[in-house]
Amino acid sequence: MEIFAASDADITAEVRAADIRATFSPPTPAQPPRRWKGEPIRLSGVTKSFGARPVLRRLDLDVPAGQFLAVVGRSGGGKTTLMRLICGLDSATSGDVFVGEARVAGLMPQVRLLFQDARLAPWQRVIGNVGIARGPAWREQAHAALQDVGLADRGRDWPSVLSGGQRQRVALARALVSRPGVLLLDEPFGALDALTRAEMHRLTERIWTEHGFTVVLITHDVAEAVALADRVVVLRQGEIALDVAVDLLRPRPEADGAEAADLRRRILAAV
Amino acid sequence: MSPTAQSESLALGAVPSVARQEAAEAGLDAGLLGRVRLAALGRALLPWALPLGVLALWQAAASLGFLSSRVLPAPGDVALAFWRTLKDGTLLTNISVSTGRALTGLAIGGGIGFALGVLNGVWRPAETALDSTLQMLRNVPHLAIIPLVILWFGIGEEAKIFLVAVGVAFPIYLNTFHGIRTVDRGLVEMARVYGLSSTALFWRIVLPGALPSVLVGLRYALGIMWLTLIVAETISSTEGIGYMTMNAREFLQTDVVVLGVLAYALLGKLADSLTRAIEQRALAWNPAYQPGARGVA
Numbered sequence: 249m250e251i252f253a254a255s256d257a258d259i260t261a262e263v264r265a266a267d268i269r270a271t272f273s274p275p276t277p278a279q280p281p282r283r284w285k286g287e288p289i290r291l292s293g294v295t296k297s298f299g300a301r302p303v304l305r306r307l308d309l310d311v312p313a314g315q316f317l318a319v320v321g322r323s324g325g326g327k328t329t330l331m332r333l334i335c336g337l338d339s340a341t342s343g344d345v346f347v348g349e350a351r352v353a354g355l356m357p358q359v360r361l362l363f364q365d366a367r368l369a370p371w372q373r374v375i376g377n378v379g380i381a382r383g384p385a386w387r388e389q390a391h392a393a394l395q396d397v398g399l400a401d402r403g404r405d406w407p408s409v410l411s412g413g414q415r416q417r418v419a420l421a422r423a424l425v426s427r428p429g430v431l432l433l434d435e436p437f438g439a440l441d442a443l444t445r446a447e448m449h450r451l452t453e454r455i456w457t458e459h460g461f462t463v464v465l466i467t468h469d470v471a472e473a474v475a476l477a478d479r480v481v482v483l484r485q486g487e488i489a490l491d492v493a494v495d496l497l498r499p500r501p502e503a504d505g506a507e508a509a510d511l512r513r514r515i516l517a518a519v
Numbered sequence: 520m521s522p523t524a525q526s527e528s529l530a531l532g533a534v535p536s537v538a539r540q541e542a543a544e545a546g547l548d549a550g551l552l553g554r555v556r557l558a559a560l561g562r563a564l565l566p567w568a569l570p571l572g573v574l575a576l577w578q579a580a581a582s583l584g585f586l587s588s589r590v591l592p593a594p595g596d597v598a599l600a601f602w603r604t605l606k607d608g609t610l611l612t613n614i615s616v617s618t619g620r621a622l623t624g625l626a627i628g629g630g631i632g633f634a635l636g637v638l639n640g641v642w643r644p645a646e647t648a649l650d651s652t653l654q655m656l657r658n659v660p661h662l663a664i665i666p667l668v669i670l671w672f673g674i675g676e677e678a679k680i681f682l683v684a685v686g687v688a689f690p691i692y693l694n695t696f697h698g699i700r701t702v703d704r705g706l707v708e709m710a711r712v713y714g715l716s717s718t719a720l721f722w723r724i725v726l727p728g729a730l731p732s733v734l735v736g737l738r739y740a741l742g743i744m745w746l747t748l749i750v751a752e753t754i755s756s757t758e759g760i761g762y763m764t765m766n767a768r769e770f771l772q773t774d775v776v777v778l779g780v781l782a783y784a785l786l787g788k789l790a791d792s793l794t795r796a797i798e799q800r801a802l803a804w805n806p807a808y809q810p811g812a813r814g815v816a
Binding site: 337360373 | 703705706708709710711712713714715719723724727728730802803804805806
């Protein structure tokens, strides 16, 4: 029985790998590169308190344009608060947040956010969700974004028929439509199974390399941070406990190797 | 011929050999198809078995004289009354007059209820100012104000339309309000982050999210609409189904009275089917409203 089970799993893995290759093969050379401008993020002396309880304490952080930053920390460490400050959903108690040249005051159109849950409107078809902000030529743009995430043929479907991974891919397409300078990822892969998560990692990495926007990934998965980011920041009790560069060659499928393992150990120790 | 088909015709035994021969020629497919069709027909007819049975019993009781036509006319007499009133045009005139009143009242009352539900749902100050008043008014049985309505409007069209409007406004208000308040906060936040204006937010997120609840309110309102109209028309009218039945009572035409009751039942069922069709179209995104959807359990 065990032998059968093992061979079954092998076949599945092989099929999935082929799937992944098919879905995430680079775009056809006929398409011109669609790089757009990444925006730097700068936080200076940012404090955010809810009542008397400070969630972020005098935080200074510089993210250069086009960097892939991962923010790691325990729940309640201020990760999500940091992200809500960058996209303008909340405002800092004191200190300043800058995206590009602009001081963040209210919602920033050049910042897009991928939520933990996909947050697709169930009454809009996939294409309508991707182009939720409408605007001129939204249908073409939405279609191009869907193509980017490998779901070009699902535009007419209702979100209710999609799998969890597909929903997150639609949400990613929705974030890409407006060509944001900054993409914030709030643990968007947390609820996915391991294989789908690996797919999403490759997809995110590919799209980021292609378009060159700045990414802030919030996660509590240290391996995920090391596998994807240029730089990992550990947030502990509202302060930066560790700020480390990840100088590993890309692409790095699962970031195995001594160097990556050592990094993971260091980050885990700081969390 | 399949073994099952064979064993079945054997079991039937009495089937003449010619028929058996034919069945064998038609082959397995036709036999199976016929049985499937018969089963489908049976399923379609089953809900009608009880009403048809009652109807047959009723006709028999009336024909045999157990049931006086002064108490309840025979179904045949009702059918005759239907034919008579259809021919002289009174039935259709009365039905269209009643339907017109019902829909006018629904449009006015439903519109007001919907507008108030939206206003109070999206804007808290409006809720603070209006909701407790509306809750008080809602708990007054609207038929209790008939004497007042007659004093205000007399016994003309306005009185009936007013009563229907008051009746339907509250269920639609309540369900619209509730629907808007329970729209997924996460989606609203998403829409704001993705730069939707307030109008876009309303049309693309809030209203579609509230729609299932609004439609429940509409179905509930339709029931109240007919109920109110029946009462209003019975009190004072010169046209309409209510008038037709009250008039028939004066002349002891029980068949026409029963016909009027049947007309109300059919109109109510029609309105309900219409809302179901609207639900199925407007809520096609919801798996619960897609064709072939099953219950939760």
